[in-house]
Amino acid sequence: MQESTSPGAGRPRADVTAEVFAATLRSVHEFGYAGATMDRIAVAAGVAKTTLYRRWPSKGALITACLVDAFGPAPLLGEDREAVLTTAIRWGAARIGDPGVGAAFAGVFTDAVSDPALREILTNELQAPYLRVLQDALGESEQRVRFVIDVVMGTLLHRMGISGEPMAEDDVEALIAMVIGVFR
Amino acid sequence: MQESTSPGAGRPRADVTAEVFAATLRSVHEFGYAGATMDRIAVAAGVAKTTLYRRWPSKGALITACLVDAFGPAPLLGEDREAVLTTAIRWGAARIGDPGVGAAFAGVFTDAVSDPALREILTNELQAPYLRVLQDALGESEQRVRFVIDVVMGTLLHRMGISGEPMAEDDVEALIAMVIGVFR
């Protein structure tokens, strides 16, 4: 969206978004959410800190954008709701297990509790798309889908936060079975 | 534990723990986790900031202690596992809905992701007691109980973080039904 507000004058933006996102996840993975300072991310990405702020209004916004990129579109494969849920949950668990993603998610998430502006970014940019797509794929009410998202993401993040490790496979399968049970 | 390392000499500690905890929750409720600075908490409690640090080693430790106090012992009432789970989950949801508690929990939780020392405090002081008691009351393996705690607390906190509001009653009941389904 809005890559060019002007027709075509001036120095073009350097194509460093991918490097910045990668550097962000690397920094979070290595130093934790709080330890991943904007200075560090900038250095790791080979970019000036001011450039980061020219593109993203805050650290929370940068990390959210990074998460949106890291998750991407959800794979909603399968013929029935059970299959769709199974693949989606496995996919979500795997993404949260990717280096830095879980910690980044948990961090931005909690910042959002105290920061309404960030909460709106998080809700609109990250959650809303999945909410809509899932609602459509499952044929369920918004309330029910919202509930499922809370259960799945909440559980995965809680495990990540308490143990510092992503959830093991057998527990993910238990989570899938439990959620499927709701829709039966 | 260890309220008096010395027999009885010197000025006694002022009995301000209750005021500090109350001021902590008030501050978190009003300003959010990040906005609840140690200075603000101290002023709200009518205590010097240095006094806070004389009693709790860090902000995270203070908030965790505050949460331990706010939750207290879990009411494990009921004759069968379903009843126990139902009362326990309703109770947890209500506590998280108490002013400041949900935000404080979410905040300290995410700080813990980046801070192993705090994670240990959180795990030992807050989670471990409930884990033990629930394991005993439900007669289930540690893995299963841990899973249930992840599901319940994760879901409630995720809702709190995304919406800024505690989970509504009917969703809590859905959560209870879902968890009970696991044990059947």
Next chain:
DNA sequence: TAATTATGCTACTGCAAGTAGCGTAATTTA
């Protein structure tokens, strides 16, 4: 009265988010 311990207070360090301003590089348009 002396020893002891906790408190309030002021001042400080360290660090990270976010900002301002400058000189300069890479484009488009005339």
Next chain:
DNA sequence: TAAATTACGCTACTTGCAGTAGCATAATTA
């Protein structure tokens, strides 16, 4: 080629908070 334009890197700065140091003082026991 020469403006005009826009993004960049860089340095330096402000602001705010966690956590610390040191001192005078209050409240207790021996």
